[in-house]
Amino acid sequence: STIYILNGPNLNTLGRREPAIYGSATLADVERRCIEVGKAAGFEIVFRQSNHEGELVDWIQQAREEAVAIIINAAAYTHTSLAIHDALRYFDKPIVEVHISNIHAREEIRHKSLIAPIALGMIVGFGPVGYELAIAALKSRLT
Numbered sequence: 001s002t003i004y005i006l007n008g009p010n011l012n013t014l015g016r017r018e019p020a021i022y023g024s025a026t027l028a029d030v031e032r033r034c035i036e037v038g039k040a041a042g043f044e045i046v047f048r049q050s051n052h053e054g055e056l057v058d059w060i061q062q063a064r065e066e067a068v069a070i071i072i073n074a075a076a077y078t079h080t081s082l083a084i085h086d087a088l089r090y091f092d093k094p095i096v097e098v099h100i101s102n103i104h105a106r107e108e109i110r111h112k113s114l115i116a117p118i119a120l121g122m123i124v125g126f127g128p129v130g131y132e133l134a135i136a137a138l139k140s141r142l143t
């Protein structure tokens, strides 16, 4: 079974962007770990990043046909995108929301998530390990 791990805008610069907040691991490092941890848990991982809202919507629709769950770090779109919220609503399987930083300890505008109300759960503030924790959470939920 396949899990889609979707990443939103600016996460392609992970490792170089604000390392004090987001750490020094790159997105390629995170992808490698997720594929490894996913494999050990019995999942095939499809790991993607886009800076474009509509592309993320397309992938969420595709996941409906191909994935048993979605792990999503929608980055700034978390706080703004009704389109991603609506696409996720139509995905009638578990959704885990991940944020590398603790969005609740940051600016007020980051406290609100349009994804949280439709997610199974949310993992924030643990750095890139959050993605691995999300895979573990789905393992226990789905098996």
Ligand code: DQA
Pocket (backbone or CB within 6 Å): 009, 010, 011, 073, 074, 075, 076, 077, 078, 098, 099, 100, 101, 102, 103, 110
């Ligand atoms: C983020 C938090 C968002 O507020 C921010 O816009 C990001 C990254 C995180 O993983 O901590 O780009 O989703």
